[in-house]
Amino acid sequence: MSLRFDAVNHVSHDRSNNPEVHSQKITAIFGESVFNVKTAREFLSDEAYKSLVNSIKGAKKIDRAVAGQIATGIRAWAETKGVTHFTHWFQPLTGTTAEKHDSFFTLKSDGTAIEEFDGAALIQQEPDASSFPSGGLRATFEARGYTAWDPSSPPFIIEIGKGKTLCVPTIFVSYTGESLDYKAPLMKATEALNKAAVTVCNFFDKNVNKVTPTLGWEQEYFVIDEALVNARPDLVQCGRTVFGAAPAKGQQLEDHYFGSIPERVYAFMRDYENESYKLGIPLRTRHNEVAPAQFECAPIFEEVNIAVDHNILLMDVMSRVAKRHHLVVLLHEKPFAGINGSGKHNNWSLATDTGVNLLAPGKTPKTNLMFLTFFVNTIKAVHDYADILRASIASASNDFRLGANEAPPAIISVFVGEYLTKVLNDVESRVGTKFDEQDEAILKLDLHRSIPELLLDNTDRNRTSPFAFTGNKFEFRAVGSTANCGHPMTILNTIVADTLNKFAAEVEALMEKGDKKEIAIMQVIQKYIVSSKKILFEGDGYSEEWHKEAEKRGLPNLKTTPIALDAMVTEKAKKLFQENNIYSHSELEARYEIELEKYIKKVQIEARIMGDLATNHIIPSALKYQNELLKNVSLLREAALPEKLYKGQLALLKDVSTHIQQVYDNVDAMVEERKVANNIANSRDKAIAYEAKVKAQYFDKIRYHVDKLEQLVDDELWTLPKYRELLFLR
Numbered sequence: 001m002s003l004r005f006d007a008v009n010h011v012s013h014d015r016s017n018n019p020e021v022h023s024q025k026i027t028a029i030f031g032e033s034v035f036n037v038k039t040a041r042e043f044l045s046d047e048a049y050k051s052l053v054n055s056i057k058g059a060k061k062i063d064r065a066v067a068g069q070i071a072t073g074i075r076a077w078a079e080t081k082g083v084t085h086f087t088h089w090f091q092p093l094t095g096t097t098a099e100k101h102d103s104f105f106t107l108k109s110d111g112t113a114i115e116e117f118d119g120a121a122l123i124q125q126e127p128d129a130s131s132f133p134s135g136g137l138r139a140t141f142e143a144r145g146y147t148a149w150d151p152s153s154p155p156f157i158i159e160i161g162k163g164k165t166l167c168v169p170t171i172f173v174s175y176t177g178e179s180l181d182y183k184a185p186l187m188k189a190t191e192a193l194n195k196a197a198v199t200v201c202n203f204f205d206k207n208v209n210k211v212t213p214t215l216g217w218e219q220e221y222f223v224i225d226e227a228l229v230n231a232r233p234d235l236v237q238c239g240r241t242v243f244g245a246a247p248a249k250g251q252q253l254e255d256h257y258f259g260s261i262p263e264r265v266y267a268f269m270r271d272y273e274n275e276s277y278k279l280g281i282p283l284r285t286r287h288n289e290v291a292p293a294q295f296e297c298a299p300i301f302e303e304v305n306i307a308v309d310h311n312i313l314l315m316d317v318m319s320r321v322a323k324r325h326h327l328v329v330l331l332h333e334k335p336f337a338g339i340n341g342s343g344k345h346n347n348w349s350l351a352t353d354t355g356v357n358l359l360a361p362g363k364t365p366k367t368n369l370m371f372l373t374f375f376v377n378t379i380k381a382v383h384d385y386a387d388i389l390r391a392s393i394a395s396a397s398n399d400f401r402l403g404a405n406e407a408p409p410a411i412i413s414v415f416v417g418e419y420l421t422k423v424l425n426d427v428e429s430r431v432g433t434k435f436d437e438q439d440e441a442i443l444k445l446d447l448h449r450s451i452p453e454l455l456l457d458n459t460d461r462n463r464t465s466p467f468a469f470t471g472n473k474f475e476f477r478a479v480g481s482t483a484n485c486g487h488p489m490t491i492l493n494t495i496v497a498d499t500l501n502k503f504a505a506e507v508e509a510l511m512e513k514g515d516k517k518e519i520a521i522m523q524v525i526q527k528y529i530v531s532s533k534k535i536l537f538e539g540d541g542y543s544e545e546w547h548k549e550a551e552k553r554g555l556p557n558l559k560t561t562p563i564a565l566d567a568m569v570t571e572k573a574k575k576l577f578q579e580n581n582i583y584s585h586s587e588l589e590a591r592y593e594i595e596l597e598k599y600i601k602k603v604q605i606e607a608r609i610m611g612d613l614a615t616n617h618i619i620p621s622a623l624k625y626q627n628e629l630l631k632n633v634s635l636l637r638e639a640a641l642p643e644k645l646y647k648g649q650l651a652l653l654k655d656v657s658t659h660i661q662q663v664y665d666n667v668d669a670m671v672e673e674r675k676v677a678n679n680i681a682n683s684r685d686k687a688i689a690y691e692a693k694v695k696a697q698y699f700d701k702i703r704y705h706v707d708k709l710e711q712l713v714d715d716e717l718w719t720l721p722k723y724r725e726l727l728f729l730r
Helices: 003-012 037-043 046-056 064-080 119-123 183-201 226-230 233-238 263-278 304-324 365-384 386-391 418-428 486-512 517-535 544-553 561-569 571-579 585-638 647-678 683-712 723-728
Strands: 085-089 101-103 105-107 113-115 145-149 156-160 163-174 211-225 283-288 294-299 327-330 344-352 467-469 474-476
Touching (some): 064 119, 183 344, 263 304, 263 327, 294 304, 365 386, 365 517, 571 585, 585 647
Parallel strands (some): 085 163
Antiparallel strands (some): 156 163, 211 294, 467 474
């Protein structure tokens, strides 16, 4: 029996060893595995507690002497949970998390065994920086790197099987100080945005001392039976199926979306949700997504740094918990052709320490003017840096999804809805008119009359827009499901910070010339509306008409990752990140190289898998069937039957033989193109060669002939689980 049919039978078995999931009150377990402020109060001295709280609020750094007290308190708490080891938990540029476990156990000079976790171990560790992607910042022989504790993200305890480990969230930098992770730049960008936003807020409210970007991500994913996945080398190695004919039933009946959750998946969901609640991840929503076997979860909004940590942690938790249920979570943006892929919508807003959401329209002229200021500045930022924002979500896997009829196109545009479009048009219509104190209609800015309080329900959503305003936040819909949210949020925070800084400077310049503050603000807002209006689009982003219109407007349409990444190393980008203290030029160049290398390797792996499957699975199965057809035709000819009575068999034999030869020829040609690409030294040229000469030239072509063979060859001879099994057997 083939692995495929063994897997299908395996799915049908009653899995009595599936873990039982007990319902628990969420508030009873939420955060129980997290060293949060409440827990810190119990385990720390007053001095240590106050120091930690002040650090979390960003007021001051923790003194190393006090760090020792905090470390002792954290260890005492962890030991009550059965923890024996700790690790610095960080997010290198691999796209996953990293950890090196050390025990609390140590020996004193006299041989006495003790449990110890001191301040030095809490604050800093030293992983091998040259073993992680560095883009040339670290040579192989230059190994030293540092992880440094991030007090704003609380330590937590991760359970793997019956073992428990204390995880300390950290940043990761090289020996020479360059950031080698997603977290350090995000924290810099968050602080840059805080400073810029506070300056602008103070035009309206002097009591605002801090502005925090918030994030609510929506995580889409597929759930497939483990045995079926293990019978598909492409899913195991690439996270997606490189071959697979469309099943008779896919998503065309639209019966999966928001449908009844399958019992086995439901048990898995409850299990990973419980694990997430213990870790302080505030999951709120779960449901079936559009494609069969696709699902989604989403949390309550959090401060962006914590939200990013929670999302990357959730992906790890989901994958581990799935194994307990003999399932596999597929996070790839496009695991299956012909049905919707997965994204990670990033819902972003700005919150003040006075309790105001800066992207929520207010009820007074002053708060509405403040809303309009941040609303327009965000649009201006996206307009001015659309290419860099596009680069932030570029990856080999997301290229399969962007622009398909399931995700926003690669053209960055902004949707704001008809009510706010009208507001912007009203302000723009004043072009050439000088504002003055008597201009009541504009200066009072009674937006609450034209924008009802329930703004969320006053305009339709636009699922084809990459960047849409949805009532009190912007939704960056183009982020891929495998992505670390930290990178696109770093870019978004940076470009908004940069735009707000310029806005504040322009307003202050007008005030110095004698304009009153409100009039100066409106003058700059109007200027920004006019200069960024071409980024606004309310229609169907999938349509060919929009692509033509976008080209007329001069909006970039960067369809592939190697081309999109160019925006990261332009002079404009270098100036942006240097001036806002996010990336040095060398750090930016390094990340560019890392992303190109990552793209090359992923396409290279997929090309190899295609060759392997074609040679070891597809062609052998097809040849067996071809031989059966040949025997059949030979016997019919020996029986002296007229050829017209078996012309169907002859046609089938011809089709099978043609597709077999096409697979042979195209796989051989693809291998030769890979050899050519591999000899290219320049990373950009190599990535473009892999995209244009390997992927674009051969992937779809080989797949076409393989998928045709799948539909022709005897089902019992086909060794790879088919879409109908992968998507519908649970």
